[in-house]
Amino acid sequence: GQQLNQSPQSMFIQEGEDVSMNCTSSSIFNTWLWYKQEPGEGPVLLIALYKAGELTSNGRLTAQFGITRKDSFLNISASIPSDVGIYFCAGQRPYGAGSYQLTFGKGTKLSVIP
Amino acid sequence: GAGVSQSPSNKVTEKGKDVELRCDPISGHTALYWYRQRLGQGLEFLIYFQGNSAPDKSGLPSDRFSAERTGESVSTLTIQRTQQEDSAVYLCASSSGQSETQYFGPGTRLLVL
Numbered sequence: 001g002q003q004l005n006q007s008p009q010s011m012f013i014q015e016g017e018d019v020s021m022n023c024t025s026s027s028i029f030n031t032w033l034w035y036k037q038e039p040g041e042g043p044v045l046l047i048a049l050y051k052a053g054e055l056t057s058n059g060r061l062t063a064q065f066g067i068t069r070k071d072s073f074l075n076i077s078a079s080i081p082s083d084v085g086i087y088f089c090a091g092q093r094p095y096g097a098g099s100y101q102l103t104f105g106k107g108t109k110l111s112v113i114p
Numbered sequence: 115g116a117g118v119s120q121s122p123s124n125k126v127t128e129k130g131k132d133v134e135l136r137c138d139p140i141s142g143h144t145a146l147y148w149y150r151q152r153l154g155q156g157l158e159f160l161i162y163f164q165g166n167s168a169p170d171k172s173g174l175p176s177d178r179f180s181a182e183r184t185g186e187s188v189s190t191l192t193i194q195r196t197q198q199e200d201s202a203v204y205l206c207a208s209s210s211g212q213s214e215t216q217y218f219g220p221g222t223r224l225l226v227l
Contacts, residue, residue, distance in 0.1 A: 004156075006156070031214070040220065040221075041220050041221075042118070042205050042207070042218025042219050042220050042221055043157070043205075043218050044218070045215055045216075045217075048215070088156055088157070090157075092214065094214075095162070095164070095169065095170065099144075099145035099147075099162060099164050099169075099209065100145075100209065100214045100216070101159065101162075101170070102147075102157075102159065102216060103159070104149075104156035104157040104158075105156050106154075106155055106156040107154075107155070107156050
């Protein structure tokens with residue numbers, strides 16, 4: 001099935017550094033989402049973006065919905081060891097009747113060196 | 115329940131056998147989704163339920179895959195005559211009609227030998 005282009009695939013950073021990852025698509029989405037997945041767990045929603053150009057923060061996380069509605073980025077500032085995990089972007093479109101179609105990127109695996 | 119639960123958490127089976135994976139969504143959530151996650155990959159959509167009906171089955175990889183949902187609650191994903199390429203983590207998510215957020219279960223790790 002369709003997947004988004006997410007980069008980088010993996011990152012090794014020092015604790016305290018900032019991190020940036022992004023997603024692009026050939027299709028327009030109504031909503032962009034960023035999830036984090038830790039080993040043995042399902043993805044957990046971090047940030048949701050609903051409007052083109054929107055910039056949203058959640059603690060040390062900042063994400064933006066691209067103007068073209070075909071891309072998004074996620075920044076993590078001052079990384080800490082518990083930021084380790086796989087980060088997924090997802091584009092969302094409505095099916096209707098309160099249900100939504102998600103298309104996921106392949107993920108960015110983040111490793112933080114203490 | 116407090117969250118989405120899935121069982122079994124791990125399943126090892128032999129090629130050619132059938133397997134059933136179960137998902138218990140958050141109580142009251144009307145929408146339920148199944149995804150497959152291969153090693154090192156993102157999530158591939160398989161099927162979704164609105165109530166007990168499945169308006170979109172387009173992600174099911176082959177006719178060996180089927181799913182049902184009963185009582186607008188529990189869902190079962192069945193894979194018949196499993197193949198090695200079916201090895202993956204199968205994730206279930208649910209959402210309510212009022213919020214679009216999908217809440218994921220921990221997944222079932224399937225290994226086909």
